[in-house]
Amino acid sequence: MAAGRSPREAPRGARHVASGFTSRKKMQANPIRIPSVSNDIDWDFCFHLSQQTKIPAHQQTDALYSSGGSGESEEETKAKDEELAIDCVFLPKDKLAQSQKKIAQLIKEKMNTQANKELIRCVILSRIIFGEDHWKCAQALASLAYGYLTLRGLPVQAKKHAESAKSTLLTWKANMTSDKEKKEILETLVMLYYTLGVAWLLQNHGREAYFNLQKAEENMKELKEFRKGGICGLQVTEKELTIALGRASLAIHRLNLALTYFEKAIGNVIAAKGDRTSDLISLYEEIAQIEQLRKNHDQAIQYLQQAYSICVSVFTEVNPKTAETSALLAKAYAMSGEAQHSDAVEIYFIKSISAYQATLGSKDFETLNTIEEFCKWLIQNGEKQEAYPLLKASLKSQVNSYDDYSEKVAETFYNMSRICFAKGELGKAIQLLKKCLMIQILVYGNEHSKSRETKNILTLLQRASNNSSQWKREAILGKRNSICKGTEA
Structure with a gap:
C-alpha cells in the first residue's frame, strides 16, 4: 500500500480507471479495449469494489444485512462487519495473484489476446490495492506495455x-x-x-x-x-x-x-x-545483411552458408525456412558480382523455388516472389530464354491468387516486356507494357512515380516502333521504284 494512505483511501485510484483508459485515442490496428461493465464479471467486480470501499464498512453491512430481517444479534452483525471489511481489503490481492498465474498459463497456450486482457485486469487491481502512484501499479503498467x-x-x-x-x-x-x-x-x-x-x-x-x-x-x-x-x-x-x-x-x-x-x-x-541450434539461423541472416552493407560479400556468404546448413539439419531441405535461407544465399552470391558465383546463384534459387512449391504451393506469395527475383537475375545476366517461360507460368498463378489487377501482376508484365524488347520483339513488348500501365494506373493512380515511369518507357517504345515502320515503308517504296525504273529501261 502507498505510504501514508489508509486502506479506505487506496481504492481512490480506481475512480479514474475507466476515464483514464477510454479517453485515449484509437491507435493502429486494434485499439486498446477495456472490458465493459456489462459483459465482464471480473471488471464488474473490480469496478463495484472500488465504489463500495468509499462507503464505511458498517454502512455497507447495514445495507446488506439489515434489510434481510434475519434477527441476528449485535455480536453476529459485528463479526460479519469485520469479515466484510477484511474481504474488501484482501480479496483484490487474491484476484491479482490469480490473474498473474493465469497470464503465464495463457501465454504458454499461445492465447495472446486473453493474456493481454488479464494484464489489463492486473493494472486495474493494482490501482485498487496500491494506488496510482505506487511502483507496483507502475510495474503492472510496464508489464501491460510489454504485453x-x-x-x-x-x-x-x-x-x-x-x-x-x-x-x-x-x-x-x-x-x-x-x-x-x-x-x-x-x-x-x-x-x-x-x-x-x-x-x-x-x-x-x-x-x-x-x-x-x-x-x-x-x-x-x-x-x-x-x-x-x-x-x-x-x-x-x-x-x-x-x-x-x-x-x-x-x-x-x-x-x-x-x-x-x-x-x-x-x-x-x-x-x-x-553451434547447431536453430536460434542461430536468424542471427546469421541478420549479421550477413550487415556484412553486405559493409561490402564484405564473402563474409556474408559464409554466414548464410552456416544458416543454410543448420536449416537443412534441423528442418530438412524441403521446408519453408530452408527455402527462405536458400533464396537469401542465392541473392548474396548474386550481390557479390563475381562471375564464378553464377552457378551457385542458379542452384540456390532453384532449390528455394522447389522447396516453396513443395511446401507452400505454386500460388503462394513467397514462391512467386522468389521466381520473380530469379527471373530478374536471369534477365540481368542475359539469360532471357530461361526467364520468359518462368514468368509466363507464374503469371497464371498470380492472376489466380491476387486478381488480374495487382502490383505483382503489373511487375510481371513489366519484366516480360523487358525480355521481349531485348529479343527485338518490339510489338509484343509494347502490348505487355500497355497491360502493365493499365494495372499500375488502377493500383497506384495516374500520377504515381511507377505509372509515370512506365508511361515514359511506353512512349519511347511506340516512337521507336513508328520510326521502324516508317523506315520499312520507305525501304519498300525505294525497292519498288528501282524495279519500275529497271522495267522501263
Missing part, C-alpha cells in the same frame, strides 16, 4: 503505457531502501526501456530506439552488480536486448557497432546451446 508489444505487436499502445509507468518507477528507484523492492524495480525498468526501444524501432525511429535500449542495458548492468552477476529469470533476456541493440545500431547506420552486438549475441547462443 502489447510482444503478445499483440502493437507498438503505439506499448509506448503509451510504458511512458505512463516510467516517471513513477524512476521516482521510487531513487528513494527505495528495500533490496528486494529495488531488485524488482530494476527488473521492471529493463523491461520498460526494452519495450520503448523496440516500439520506437518498429516505427522506424532508430535514434529513440537506441537511446531507450541503452537505458535498458544500463539497468541490466546495475541489476547484475546488485545480484552479484546473476540475472536468471528476467522477462527480457540478455540475448534479446543485445539483438535489439544490434538492430537499433543498424537503423542509425552504425554498422561496426551493429556487427559487435550481433557477434556478441551469436557467441552467447553458441555458449548456451551449441
